Amino acid sequence: MTDLTAKTIAELRDGFRDGDFRAREIAESFNAAVAAAKLLNAYTVETPEDALAAADAADSARVSGDLPSLAGIPLGIKDLFATRGVDTTAGSKILQGFKPRYESTVTANLRKAGAGMLGKLNMDEFAMGSSNETSTYGPVISPWRRKGSNVGLTPGGSSGGSAAAVAAHIAPAATGTDTGGSIRQPAAFAGISGIKPTYGRCSRWGIVAFASSLDQAGPMAKTVRDCAILLEAMAGFDPKDSTSLDLPVPQWEANLSSDLRGKRVGIPKEYRIDGVPADINALWDKGIEWLKDAGATPVEISLPHTKYALPTYYIIAPAEASSNLARYDGVRYGLREEGVKTLDDMYSATRAEGFGDEVKRRIMIGTYVLSAGFYDAYFTKAQRVRALIKQDFAKAFEQCDVILTPTAPSAAFGIGETTDPLAMYLNDVFAVPASLAGLPAMSVPGGLDEQGLPLGLHLIGNELDEQMVLNAGLAIEERAGFTARPEKWW
Amino acid sequence: MSVSSEQVRHIAKLARIAMSEEELDRLVPELNNILGWVEQLGEVNTDGVEPLTAVIDQKLRLRDDVVNDGGVQDDVLANAPEAQHGFFAVPKVIE
Numbered sequence: 001m002t003d004l005t006a007k008t009i010a011e012l013r014d015g016f017r018d019g020d021f022r023a024r025e026i027a028e029s030f031n032a033a034v035a036a037a038k039l040l041n042a043y044t045v046e047t048p049e050d051a052l053a054a055a056d057a058a059d060s061a062r063v064s065g066d067l068p069s070l071a072g073i074p075l076g077i078k079d080l081f082a083t084r085g086v087d088t089t090a091g092s093k094i095l096q097g098f099k100p101r102y103e104s105t106v107t108a109n110l111r112k113a114g115a116g117m118l119g120k121l122n123m124d125e126f127a128m129g130s131s132n133e134t135s136t137y138g139p140v141i142s143p144w145r146r147k148g149s150n151v152g153l154t155p156g157g158s159s160g161g162s163a164a165a166v167a168a169h170i171a172p173a174a175t176g177t178d179t180g181g182s183i184r185q186p187a188a189f190a191g192i193s194g195i196k197p198t199y200g201r202c203s204r205w206g207i208v209a210f211a212s213s214l215d216q217a218g219p220m221a222k223t224v225r226d227c228a229i230l231l232e233a234m235a236g237f238d239p240k241d242s243t244s245l246d247l248p249v250p251q252w253e254a255n256l257s258s259d260l261r262g263k264r265v266g267i268p269k270e271y272r273i274d275g276v277p278a279d280i281n282a283l284w285d286k287g288i289e290w291l292k293d294a295g296a297t298p299v300e301i302s303l304p305h306t307k308y309a310l311p312t313y314y315i316i317a318p319a320e321a322s323s324n325l326a327r328y329d330g331v332r333y334g335l336r337e338e339g340v341k342t343l344d345d346m347y348s349a350t351r352a353e354g355f356g357d358e359v360k361r362r363i364m365i366g367t368y369v370l371s372a373g374f375y376d377a378y379f380t381k382a383q384r385v386r387a388l389i390k391q392d393f394a395k396a397f398e399q400c401d402v403i404l405t406p407t408a409p410s411a412a413f414g415i416g417e418t419t420d421p422l423a424m425y426l427n428d429v430f431a432v433p434a435s436l437a438g439l440p441a442m443s444v445p446g447g448l449d450e451q452g453l454p455l456g457l458h459l460i461g462n463e464l465d466e467q468m469v470l471n472a473g474l475a476i477e478e479r480a481g482f483t484a485r486p487e488k489w490w
Numbered sequence: 491m492s493v494s495s496e497q498v499r500h501i502a503k504l505a506r507i508a509m510s511e512e513e514l515d516r517l518v519p520e521l522n523n524i525l526g527w528v529e530q531l532g533e534v535n536t537d538g539v540e541p542l543t544a545v546i547d548q549k550l551r552l553r554d555d556v557v558n559d560g561g562v563q564d565d566v567l568a569n570a571p572e573a574q575h576g577f578f579a580v581p582k583v584i585e
Contacts, residue, residue: 101565199546213545242550311528322505329506331578336571343581344506352508360507364517365524367505368493377491378528383541385534390542421520422527438545463546 004029005169009073009226012172016058016072023062023072026172027055030074030118033170039490040168041140042161044079045087046119054116061114070233071114076171078162079120080127081107081217082206086117090208091125091135091158094354095334104206105238106175106217113233118171121161125356126325127182127210130427131418132160134358139415142190143168143486147452150489153412156186156427162220163190167486173221173230177207179214180313181408181431184443187220188407188456191445191484193473194220195227198464199438200245202231203238211320212243214313214435224444224473228252231466247464255467258475261295265472266400270306271430273409279449280406287404287446287457287476294475299400303392308385309433314425315369315382316436321359322366328354361421390437397462402472405430407443407456430458440466444473445482454484491529492522 004012004026016023031048051074058072082088082100089095103111111117124134131154132140142155142164155164159176163186166174176183178196187194195218202217209215219230232252238244267288272281288298330336330350337349355363369378396403409429418424434441440463443456457476461469493501495518502509509517563576572579 098569101562101568200548239551239553243544243546243548245546245548246551305534308531308534311531314524315528315531326506330571331580332566333569334571341581343583345508346581347506348508351506355507361517361520361524363505363507364498364501364521368497368501368521368525371501371504374491380541381531381536382528383543384536384539385531386545387539387542388534388536390545422523436545 005033005172007172008222009173009229010223012073013070016062017067023055023058024052026072027051027074027116030171034118037168037170037490039141040143040164040170041138042122042164042168042170043076043119044089044091044122044137044161047086047117051116051118054114058114068112068114069229070110073114073172074116074118075110076118076121076162076165076174077107078159078175078177079123080177080208081175082208083107083117083120086120088120088208089136090127091123091137092354092356092359093136093335094328094351098333102206105203105240106207106234109236110233115233121165121174123161124158125359126208126321127158127177127179128321128358128362129157130181130185130424131413132157133415134356136356140164141415142412143490144190144412144453145486145489152415154189154415156189156412158182159186159220163187163192166190166192166220166222168490173219173226175217175234176220177215177217178435179210180317180435181428183218183220184431184441184456184458185408185427187443189412189454191454191482192220192222193224193227193442193444193477194218195231195442195466195469196435196440197231197235197466198245198440200243201235201466203236203241203244205238205240209324211317212324213320214317224470224477225253225256227442228256228470250467252467252470256474257471258294258478260291260472260475263296263402263468264400265291265296265298266301266396266403267298268301268303268306268396268403268405270303271405273429276406276409277449280409280455283446283455283457284404284406290476290479291404291472293479301396301399301403303396303433305385305389305392306433309389309436310425310429312382312385312389313432313436314365315378316386318362318366319370319379320366322363322370325359325363358421386436389433393437393439402468403460404472405458405460407431407458411449411451411453411455434460439463440469442469442473444476446476446480447482448484491525493518493525
């Protein structure tokens with residue numbers, strides 16, 4: 001029997017429809033693979049019965065012939081999405097035991113499309129991190145290893161469980177969320193594809209909030225086509241999210257085309273920064289050649305405020321986080337520290353016990369930059385610079401249709417190797433500008449570095465132009481011929 | 491600008507996070523390192539630039555002012571560490 005876990009979403013969907021295999025076989029294959037991969041620490045909760053129930057519904061529906069788009073497909077769900085009756089903890093001790101009585105809009109949309117759930121995926125605590133090391137469940141171990149080494153590597157973050165699960169074939173695809181690179185950087189580290197759509201495409205309702213003006217959900221999958229299929233199911237207007245875009249969902253899959261004739265690819269000169277390994281710049285050059293081969297014309301562009309994007313992000317994101325995380329007070333859900341006398345002490349003790357170091361650090365920074373006397377100097381200033389970053393992109397898109405850069409300034413690093421918070425933040429140097437501008441952006445695998453680890457190429461599109469991003473991603477995918485797989489050790 | 495250990499203590503109080511002296515001592519240089527780094531934004535001329543508040547331009551929607559949700563007390567209280575008589579219970583506030 002062919003290994004169903006190696007198949008793409010498109011192959012599983014079509015094979016199931018054609019009767020090559022039943023949905024139950026798909027679910028059983030993945031359930032078995034999930035149960036056998038505990039060493040990766042990718043799942044925080046396994047829900048094999050959920051995957052089987054959705055599969056049985058799909059098998060019955062197939063008889064009647066009326067099938068929704070993801071019938072028979074089981075998915076991994078990042079632990080940031082509220083799932084009815086299933087632990088939803090955002091990788092944090094402070095939410096331990098929290099079982100939402102409601103379902104996030106994005107996962108509800110996926111369920112409506114027929115998808116089942118394999119389980120909840122590990123992540124950096126409250127999506128704050130680039131290595132999955134801040135999770136209360138411990139780090140996810142990447143299925144990838146350096147050539148001739150058995151050192152444990154990070155799968156990136158914050159959607160590290162999602163990236164590792166797709167790369168290890170213990171989920172055919174997964175949901176991720178991206179605030180400042182949390183879909184794209186782990187996708188690059190794990191040799192898979194992932195797209196963050198335009199801000200507002202996917203409803204934020206029922207996704208544990210980190211930085212509300214930046215948070216966006218998106219799919220992580222083996223291929224660009226799979227990303228298009230899933231994003232169509234996840235996106236859509238939701239009256240319950242005040243920033244949800246009231247626009248029809250485009251047919252991204254049907255309109256996929258790697259013919260880029262007449263398109264211009266912007267190459268931002270400010271992304272050539274010091275300290276980036278030669279492998280990564282060489283892959284970037286290759287990417288330019290691939291897009292030329294697909295018919296596109298490269299043009300040099302300038303995004304002058306690029307170097308200010310990370311410091312801007314590290315004011316705005318912690319500020320919003322400090323407000324959003326004020327709700328964790330030991331009263332309504334999750335952890336409560338007992339044994340203190342006053343209500344105020346209960347709050348402080350609960351938050352001291354429930355939050356990890358990185359989350360505390362960001363709440364502290366956010367509280368400081370929003371506090372009386374510092375608000376204008378830090379927060380308002382950052383919002384002004386954010387406006388300039390957005391303007392940079394608007395001007396650039398007068399000269400080009402899509403922008404190509406590397407996804408991350410390094411390949412996957414070892415667990416415990418990066419201990420300085422600032423050094424960790426620099427991982428998102430290429431990903432953060434598009435987040436601040438609310439633009440659609442995607443990582444696709446381009447090749448392996450000298451150590452045998454995957455490297456990603458990053459495509460940024462204009463507002464609402466996910467199609468251009470996906471099309472350019474497809475052109476790269478077809479030419480990169482990336483078929484490398486981690487050798488199974490788990 | 492840099493923060494003193496007194497200021498960090500005050501921020502921790504505002505943020506309602508209990509911290510030991512050791513934690514405060516560790517955080518002071520960490521926060522100063524990060525704040526020193528973000529201060530490079532001072533180099534950017536932002537005169538006349540409006541602060542960005544909505545990243546994708548859209549109108550704030552209004553809905554009719556009618557009750558469209560509610561009656562879910564059990565759901566609301568289901569995850570409470572302590573619920574009594576249909577309310578969230580907290581340590582005594584008034585002696």
